[in-house]
Amino acid sequence: MAAPRLTRRAVLRLMLIAGIGGGLAFAERRTRPAGLRQFMTWLLRGWRRRVEPPATVALGASLSYDEALLRDALTELWDAAGMPDVAGRRVLVKPNLIEWIEGRSLVTAPEVIGAVIDLLRSRGAAEIVVGEGPGFRRDAGPVVAQSGLADVLARRNVPFVDLNYDDPQPVPVRDGWFPGQRQIWLPRHVVEADLVISVAKLKTHHWAGVTLSLKNLFGVVPGIRYGWPKNMLHVNGITPSILGLKQALPPVVSVIDGIVGMEGDGPLFGTPVPHGVLAVGKDPLAVDVVGARLMGFDPEEIEHLALGIWAGIGQGVHIDMRGGALEALRRRYRRPPK
Amino acid sequence: MRTSTEILLENARAFLLQAQNPDGGWGYRFGSPSATEPTAAVLLALAPDPDAAPATEAARRWLRSAQRPDGGWGLDPEDEESGWMTAWGILGLARWDPHALEVARGVRWLIGLPVLRVEAAELTAEVRRILGIDPSLRGWPWRPGEASWAEPTALTLLAVHAAAAIEAYRDRVEEAVRYLIDRRCQGGGWNFGNPFMLGAYLPPRPHPTAWVLLALKALAPDAIRSEDREALRAEMHRDGGAMALALGQMALTALGAEDEEARERLRALQGPDGSWGQNPYVTALAVLAFRGGWPWLRRG
Numbered sequence: 001m002a003a004p005r006l007t008r009r010a011v012l013r014l015m016l017i018a019g020i021g022g023g024l025a026f027a028e029r030r031t032r033p034a035g036l037r038q039f040m041t042w043l044l045r046g047w048r049r050r051v052e053p054p055a056t057v058a059l060g061a062s063l064s065y066d067e068a069l070l071r072d073a074l075t076e077l078w079d080a081a082g083m084p085d086v087a088g089r090r091v092l093v094k095p096n097l098i099e100w101i102e103g104r105s106l107v108t109a110p111e112v113i114g115a116v117i118d119l120l121r122s123r124g125a126a127e128i129v130v131g132e133g134p135g136f137r138r139d140a141g142p143v144v145a146q147s148g149l150a151d152v153l154a155r156r157n158v159p160f161v162d163l164n165y166d167d168p169q170p171v172p173v174r175d176g177w178f179p180g181q182r183q184i185w186l187p188r189h190v191v192e193a194d195l196v197i198s199v200a201k202l203k204t205h206h207w208a209g210v211t212l213s214l215k216n217l218f219g220v221v222p223g224i225r226y227g228w229p230k231n232m233l234h235v236n237g238i239t240p241s242i243l244g245l246k247q248a249l250p251p252v253v254s255v256i257d258g259i260v261g262m263e264g265d266g267p268l269f270g271t272p273v274p275h276g277v278l279a280v281g282k283d284p285l286a287v288d289v290v291g292a293r294l295m296g297f298d299p300e301e302i303e304h305l306a307l308g309i310w311a312g313i314g315q316g317v318h319i320d321m322r323g324g325a326l327e328a329l330r331r332r333y334r335r336p337p338k
Numbered sequence: 339m340r341t342s343t344e345i346l347l348e349n350a351r352a353f354l355l356q357a358q359n360p361d362g363g364w365g366y367r368f369g370s371p372s373a374t375e376p377t378a379a380v381l382l383a384l385a386p387d388p389d390a391a392p393a394t395e396a397a398r399r400w401l402r403s404a405q406r407p408d409g410g411w412g413l414d415p416e417d418e419e420s421g422w423m424t425a426w427g428i429l430g431l432a433r434w435d436p437h438a439l440e441v442a443r444g445v446r447w448l449i450g451l452p453v454l455r456v457e458a459a460e461l462t463a464e465v466r467r468i469l470g471i472d473p474s475l476r477g478w479p480w481r482p483g484e485a486s487w488a489e490p491t492a493l494t495l496l497a498v499h500a501a502a503a504i505e506a507y508r509d510r511v512e513e514a515v516r517y518l519i520d521r522r523c524q525g526g527g528w529n530f531g532n533p534f535m536l537g538a539y540l541p542p543r544p545h546p547t548a549w550v551l552l553a554l555k556a557l558a559p560d561a562i563r564s565e566d567r568e569a570l571r572a573e574m575h576r577d578g579g580a581m582a583l584a585l586g587q588m589a590l591t592a593l594g595a596e597d598e599e600a601r602e603r604l605r606a607l608q609g610p611d612g613s614w615g616q617n618p619y620v621t622a623l624a625v626l627a628f629r630g631g632w633p634w635l636r637r638g
Contacts, residue, residue: 101541136530138489138545141615142579165366168413185413206536224366224373225413227422227480227487228530235454235484269538337536 033179041176045312054318055286056081059294060278061324063259065111070278074115074255075122077280080322083253084195084282087124092193093117096201096216097132098267100143105260105272108199110149112257112278116199117156129189132219133163135229140164163187164223177244178236184248185225193250196220198284202258202275202291204266206336208238209302210295211267212288213254217245239304243313246284254287255280258294263333270336277329285314290321296332343628346605349612350625354380355393357618362396363404363414364618374404374411374423376619378430382633383622385433401430402440409443410451422480424448425493432500433633441501448494449507451478454485470534476510477517486514488521488528492549499556500634515558518550527569544573548585552632555592567595574600580607580614584623591631594638601627 024036031039058081060073093116095108113130120128130153134140140162144150153160166187173184190196198213205211218241221230233241246252258277262270277294281287285308289299299305299316309316340348358364363372364380381397384390404427405411410420411427428444435441456465456473465473477491491514498504504511523533527542528550534540547570554562567590574586574597583604590597604624607614614620630637 136543138543139577139579139581139620142577142582145578167365167370224375225417227484227490231480231484231487265536265538 034176038176042311046310047312049309049312049315050317052315052318054320055281055283055315056320056322057279057281057283057286057290058322059290059324059326059329060280061329062276063278064276065109065259067111067114070111070115071118073278074112074119074280077278077323078119081280081282083280084251085123086120086195088126089194090127090192091120091125091129092189092196093120093128093130093199094196094216094219095130095132095149095199096203096211096219096267097134097137097140097143097147097149098219099134099136100146101268102146104268104270105262106201106203106268107143107147107149108201108257109259110147110152112255112259113149113199114152114156116197116255117153117158120197121156128158129161129193130158131161131163131166131187131189133166133187133221133223134219135223138164138223138228161187161189163190163220164228166190166222168222168225171248173244173248175244175247177240177247179240181236184244185222186220186248187222190220190249196249196252197255198252199255199257200291201267202256202261202277202279202295204263204270204295204333204336206265206267208242208304209336210288210292210297210305212256212291213252213284214242214246214288214304214308217242217249217252220245220249239307242304243308243311246308246313252284253282254284256287256291258291261295261333263295264336266336271334273331273333275329275331277324283314285309285316286319289316290319290326293326294330296330342605346608347625347628349608350614350621350628351384351387351390351612353612353616353621354384354618354625355390357613357616357621358393358396362393362400364397364622366617366619368613368616368618371414372400372404373414374401374430375426376617376622377401377404378426379619379622379626381430382433383625383629385633386629398431398434401427405440405444409447411444419481420447421482422478422490422493425478425490425497428497429493429500432497436500436502442503445498445501445503445507448478448497449510452483453477453479454483468536469532471532472520475513475517475520477514477521485531486517487531488518488546489530489549491518492546492553495553495557496549496632496634499553504557511557515554515561518554519558519561522563522566523569525569526563526565526567527573542569542573544570544577544582544586547573548582548589551589552592552635555589555635562593567593571595571597571600575603578603580604580617580624581620583607584614584620584627587627588623588631591627591637592635604628 058077168185200216363377477486
């Protein structure tokens with residue numbers, strides 16, 4: 001019997017298979033720790049976003065913290081942005097209460113939280129809770145009191161929950177942003193919410209570039225599980241943690257308080273910027289892209305926004321602006337130190 | 339006739355007994371699931387009280403059952419990972435028996451806990467520039483494999499001290515004390531970790547400052563400066579919350595510098611149900627503050 005002969009065609013076929021195999025192995029290695037499959041999911045979703053309809057972001061301008069004016073403005077922006085129906089839903093309002101240092105514009109203004117609560121009530125929300133888990137406060141209570149939020153909540157009979165202590169529940173991580181972790185622990189009120197409203201402050205941030213409605217989600221991670229600050233998020237990487245939290249949470253929509261923003265050494269030691277703006281939208285990525293532009297950043301400069309756009313975390317490419325004109329409201333905030 | 343402090347303590351005890359869960363532990367709020375930290379803190383608060391013996395016996399059973407097979411404790415028995423609450427598990431049980439097997443296993447877990455440490459020379463220089471710290475020193479992290487932070491380091495040192503195991507782990511303990519001293523804020527006191535970041539000095543915070551001062555008082559009293567004490571005093575009053583006032587008062591008592599104003603502010607924050615904010619953990623700290631401070635340290 002004749003020995004099998006390796007034909008030229010067979011050699012070419014073997015080389016092709018080896019090439020594909022080698023290419024896949026190379027791609028798998030280059031896309032670690034997410035892996036090739038996850039990488040392709042992000043890539044394709046990001047491409048798909050480019051042909052999807054735009055997200056709507058509504059911008060209010062020339063605003064102050066006058067409660068009545070703010071309530072009217074927020075209602076108008078909420079409708080213009082096509083925000084979700086909240087009737088009968090459990091809503092968690094998540095302000096930025098990172099810290100309280102007298103005289104610094106660090107936190108979401110309590111008047112903005114008050115306006116959000118009034119709007120939710122008027123639209124028939126079944127349950128409203130305001131919650132935050134500061135990374136640098138073992139006890140959020142004093143920040144709530146000193147910032148004036150406690151009075152705002154007491155007048156409206158709305159509870160505040162310190163999310164650092166709120167019976168953490170395991171939630172599966174989604175979308176590959178926490179490699180090596182099957183689950184992340186989140187506070188009970190977050191897990192049980194039908195809707196989370198991230199009511200952020202327009203600020204620069206020395207690690208993340210900007211802190212807006214996505215970075216504000218760090219405050220939902222419970223300290224009793226992860227410590228103060230939530231070091232796990234830094235070990236995992238700030239950018240993947242921001243995007244991973246967005247994907248692990250119930251639906252999140254955004255309101256950004258830029259009536260007084262912060263430039264320079266944010267999020268704690270920056271300088272206040274009277275800016276008079278409020279941004280509202282149901283796609284947090286789109287709202288944050290607008291927020292970054294309001295501060296004079298190109299979203300591509302901000303790693304978590306650039307990656308969020310690339311991976312299609314939201315609609316960051318096509319944004320339909322309502323209300324104030326972005327270009328007219330754009331400032332150039334001083335950059336945070338490197 | 340009973341003093342106002344005795345009445346305050348009785349009311350607090352009534353709240354704590356009422357807030358105990360059927361499983362024997364306490365949560366962070368009335369009715370919330372039992373967790374290691376509040377259960378152990380309440381155990382310390384009720385320990386000297388003979389009338390609370392059935393409650394403390396049930397709580398010790400809960401703590402023992404919550405210990406994980408690796409010897410550590412997590413947030414609660416459902417937690418799949420041991421972490422910083424191991425220090426609390428040890429403290430709760432060591433109050434009765436510092437040589438108990440569970441205590442020794444907990445200490446061994448803490449001592450073997452991996453900590454992120456920067457050793458490469460160029461990285462060390464960069465971290466020094468950005469954060470103003472010596473990153474080669476190890477304290478203890480909140481969770482395995484992460485960086486060291488002031489509070490878990492102080493709590494671990496207090497747990498090893500309560501377990502009478504300092505001599506067995508002298509080198510590791512001394513490194514952690516050096517870590518704490520290295521992280522002191524400019525002007526005294528401690529922030530959560532670094533004292534400096536990207537050109538800005540970080541302010542001290544009352545909670546980590548109180549824990550660090552308790553740990554230093556137990557292990558390296560000569561390292562304490564008067565400015566640390568004053569930083570704590572100022573920060574706990576600026577914070578004004580019951581947790582900060584109780585912890586601050588506990589640390590100041592250990593340093594022989596009780597703060598009468600803090601005592602009165604804390605007294606005023608007690609609710610009609612005997613609790614501080616319906617929170618068993620904070621109530622336990624307040625009871626300890628009124629009972630003379632940290633159980634393992636003499637006043638002054």
